[in-house]
Amino acid sequence: MTMLNRPLGLSRAGIGYLLILPSLCLIGVFFLVPLCMTVWMSLHDWPLFGTSTLVGLKNYAELLHDESFWRSLLFTTKYTLIVTPALFLASFVLALLVRRPGRWSAFFRTAYFLPVVIGLSTASLLWVWLFNDQVGLFSALLMQLHVVDEPVQWFDTGTTSLLSVVWMVTWKMTGFNMVLMLVGMQAIPKDLYEAANIDGVSPWQQLRYITVPLMRQTFALALTISVIGSYLAFDQFYIMTHGGPNNGTVSIVYWIYRAAFTYTRVGYASAMSVVLLLILLLMSTLQLYLLRSDDR
Amino acid sequence: MNKRFFTGALSFASLACALAGFSNRALAQDTGTLSFWVRASDAAIATPLVKAWNGSHKAQVALTVIPNDDFMTKFGTASASGAVPDILAVDLIFVPQLAQAGQLSDITEQAKALPFYNSLSKAHMHLATTDAHHYAVPFSAESSFLVYNKGLFKKAGIDTNAPPKDWASIEAYAKRITALGDGNKGFYFSGACGGCNIFTFAPYIWASGGDVLSADGRSASIDSPQVRDALGFYRRMWTAKLVPQGAKNDAGQNFINAFFTGKVGMVGTGAFAIGLLKKDHPEIDFGVTPLPGAKGGQASFAGGDSIAIPKGSKAKAAAWEFIAWCLSDSVQIESFAKNGSIPVRSDLGAAYVNGDPRLQVAFDAMANGRAPYSVKFNQLINDGNGPWNSMIQEAVFGDGVDAAVKKAQAKFSETITAAK
Numbered sequence: 001m002t003m004l005n006r007p008l009g010l011s012r013a014g015i016g017y018l019l020i021l022p023s024l025c026l027i028g029v030f031f032l033v034p035l036c037m038t039v040w041m042s043l044h045d046w047p048l049f050g051t052s053t054l055v056g057l058k059n060y061a062e063l064l065h066d067e068s069f070w071r072s073l074l075f076t077t078k079y080t081l082i083v084t085p086a087l088f089l090a091s092f093v094l095a096l097l098v099r100r101p102g103r104w105s106a107f108f109r110t111a112y113f114l115p116v117v118i119g120l121s122t123a124s125l126l127w128v129w130l131f132n133d134q135v136g137l138f139s140a141l142l143m144q145l146h147v148v149d150e151p152v153q154w155f156d157t158g159t160t161s162l163l164s165v166v167w168m169v170t171w172k173m174t175g176f177n178m179v180l181m182l183v184g185m186q187a188i189p190k191d192l193y194e195a196a197n198i199d200g201v202s203p204w205q206q207l208r209y210i211t212v213p214l215m216r217q218t219f220a221l222a223l224t225i226s227v228i229g230s231y232l233a234f235d236q237f238y239i240m241t242h243g244g245p246n247n248g249t250v251s252i253v254y255w256i257y258r259a260a261f262t263y264t265r266v267g268y269a270s271a272m273s274v275v276l277l278l279i280l281l282l283m284s285t286l287q288l289y290l291l292r293s294d295d296r
Numbered sequence: 297m298n299k300r301f302f303t304g305a306l307s308f309a310s311l312a313c314a315l316a317g318f319s320n321r322a323l324a325q326d327t328g329t330l331s332f333w334v335r336a337s338d339a340a341i342a343t344p345l346v347k348a349w350n351g352s353h354k355a356q357v358a359l360t361v362i363p364n365d366d367f368m369t370k371f372g373t374a375s376a377s378g379a380v381p382d383i384l385a386v387d388l389i390f391v392p393q394l395a396q397a398g399q400l401s402d403i404t405e406q407a408k409a410l411p412f413y414n415s416l417s418k419a420h421m422h423l424a425t426t427d428a429h430h431y432a433v434p435f436s437a438e439s440s441f442l443v444y445n446k447g448l449f450k451k452a453g454i455d456t457n458a459p460p461k462d463w464a465s466i467e468a469y470a471k472r473i474t475a476l477g478d479g480n481k482g483f484y485f486s487g488a489c490g491g492c493n494i495f496t497f498a499p500y501i502w503a504s505g506g507d508v509l510s511a512d513g514r515s516a517s518i519d520s521p522q523v524r525d526a527l528g529f530y531r532r533m534w535t536a537k538l539v540p541q542g543a544k545n546d547a548g549q550n551f552i553n554a555f556f557t558g559k560v561g562m563v564g565t566g567a568f569a570i571g572l573l574k575k576d577h578p579e580i581d582f583g584v585t586p587l588p589g590a591k592g593g594q595a596s597f598a599g600g601d602s603i604a605i606p607k608g609s610k611a612k613a614a615a616w617e618f619i620a621w622c623l624s625d626s627v628q629i630e631s632f633a634k635n636g637s638i639p640v641r642s643d644l645g646a647a648y649v650n651g652d653p654r655l656q657v658a659f660d661a662m663a664n665g666r667a668p669y670s671v672k673f674n675q676l677i678n679d680g681n682g683p684w685n686s687m688i689q690e691a692v693f694g695d696g697v698d699a700a701v702k703k704a705q706a707k708f709s710e711t712i713t714a715a716k
Contacts, residue, residue, distance in 0.1 A: 047397070048368075048372040048375075048376070049372060049375060049393070049394065049397030049398070049399055050397050050398065128549065129549075132542075132549060132550070133540070133541065133542035133550075134540075134542060134550050134553055134554055134557060135553065135557075150541065151540075151541065151542060153541055153542060153544070153545060155545040156544065156545060242488065242547045242680035242681075243680055243681045244488055244545070244547070244680055244681060244689075245488065245544075245545060245689065246681075246686065246689060246690075246694075247681045247686075250681065258679065258681070261368065261369040261372060262674050262675055262678075262679050262682075263675055264372070266376075
């Protein structure tokens with residue numbers, strides 16, 4: 001290799017490092033440095049206002065006995081277990097419906113994807129008003145249709161509040177997962193379906209024995225993204241339920257937020273963030289391991 | 297080699313960040329622009345105010361409007377990173393917390409030098425004072441009272457010139473209005489909104505001789521007959537279905553919207569509602585009366601924002617010049633009073649009231665209003681899942697008053713005495 005195709009006289013490895021330098025900078029500044037700072041803060045009694053003091057692992061020890069932390073973790077798990085299958089099934093079915101190029105498929109693909117481009121906070125606010133008992137669309141519609149006599153209280157109990165949020169998130173995020181599924185489906189060689197058709201394999205059998213097995217990696221990716229996103233849920237609960245009623249819908253990130261900004265305990269909130277990160281790392285690793293492809 | 301490379305990359309990233317921060321700060325100083333943060337509820341006042349200032353002064357003010365619920369979060373993170381604004385208009389209730397945490401500049405001398413110092417809103421000045429030092433002055437004012445729908449009063453056969461003077465009359469009127477049917481309800485309140493309820497529910501307690509916190513905010517007085525009675529009053533109206541079902545889960549969205557539907561007889565609200573009703577709902581004929589106690593009397597929450605100079609402000613003298621201008625006669629009359637905002641000076645009531653008896657009620661309520669002093673107001677009162685809101689939820693909509701009050705007293709005490 002001559003000096004001409006070796007910029008600045010760097011070795012091959014040096015060029016490689018140079019090329020990944022921008023990404024390294026971004027990861028360093030926006031992930032590694034904040035992560036190190038979070039760990040450092042978690043070892044302190046760090047108020048939102050005022051000076052901090054080093055307390056070692058005290059925040060972590062307190063966390064073990066913090067009922068609110070474990071309750072919110074349990075609630076977030078419950079939310080994840082409901083919203084993930086809902087998203088997964090809805091997006092898979094939609095992807096199956098729009099996967100073949102046709103007159104209307106582009107229109108429907110766009111229509112299903114449209115909610116994804118709205119910010120989660122905006123979507124949450126929109127749905128707060130749709131659910132509003134005084135001026136909301138849903139209650140008015142049900143009353144017009146004589147399904148109910150008086151406005152529906154969508155956020156009356158913990159369960160109805162949770163399901164209302166799940167409904168909104170499914171509407172908001174299905175389009176994104178649908179695109180992932182579509183990419184996975186389009187990556188399956190067409191020859192397989194052609195051969196199956198010649199052999200007289202039914203569409204249901206094609207789905208079961210060709211589509212689903214060959215989309216394992218796509219499923220793994222969609223599930224990982226969905227589970228991580230669900231465990232990090234904040235906006236939808238902050239805006240739609242405010243954690244209520246009676247603390248019934250406080251997600252783990254919402255509890256971290258409250259610890260930091262309502263109770264002004266930034267150090268303690270940092271400790272919870274570190275633990276959540278470890279939990280997510282563990283879960284993602286496990287998920288990817290279980291859904292790993294055999295053709296390595 | 298690898299170690300050297302990573303050290304170099306990190307140093308480069310840090311240097312880039314430092315340079316970015318430096319250039320931003322240098323830019324602000326060069327242009328002589330003062331940064332001014334307000335919460336969204338003050339945007340309607342602050343926007344024309346800043347425009348007027350910028351049109352007549354060399355030093356310009358750059359206004360940033362922050363959503364109400366995120367204000368303390370944003371200021372807290374700004375404080376941690378040393379990027380605070382030059383001027384801050386903050387909910388008066390948070391001033392004790394910020395002052396005690398050393399976040400605000402001491403402006404005692406400047407405040408006392410104002411010719412109208414003694415006319416400044418007493419509630420604002422009370423909360424702005426720590427150890428006889430002032431850390432803020434009033435910026436905007438908001439009182440609470442009861443607004444009632446005269447049209448529904450007439451339909452229900454209630455004398456529109458005899459608004460309720462005690463809880464018994466509120467309940468009696470609410471029953472008669474609810475009896476009209478057609479979706480009409482006698483009373484409304486936002487049951488899941490801690491801030492709304494300290495504003496409109498606590499005055500019922502105060503007017504009956506009770507309180508929520510001690511004067512210095514260091515102990516709770518929740519477990520008292522007055523608090524129990526007030527909760528019982530709301531519970532009776534709820535169980536008698538005099539209140540729309542949506543009240544239970546309303547975190548403030550329908551705080552005044554419910555009254556705008558024209559199907560609610562009475563609701564506790566603030567002076568802002570008078571302006572909105574006049575402008576956007578001329579079809580609703582409404583009256584205004586003070587929030588009463590169990591057997592009479594009256595009380596109001598004295599709310600609004602205080603304006604302060606954060607400790608990290610880079611232009612304290614110019615910031616004070618702007619603050620003093622905001623408090624001047626011409627600004628208080630032209631920008632505040634004539635636009636329907638209560639002036640923060642008690643000597644300027646006439647310009648605000650302008651012959652409207654409803655505004656007189658709002659102005660008097662402000663002059664005699666009170667606000668609890670607490671460095672943990674957010675945790676105790678505003679938090680949707682905090683002890684104040686949980687108490688109202690359980691007492692009014694849940695199992696009953698006694699258990700809820702006992703639990704709240706314990707939780708209040710625990711929070712107040714906690715180290716942080």
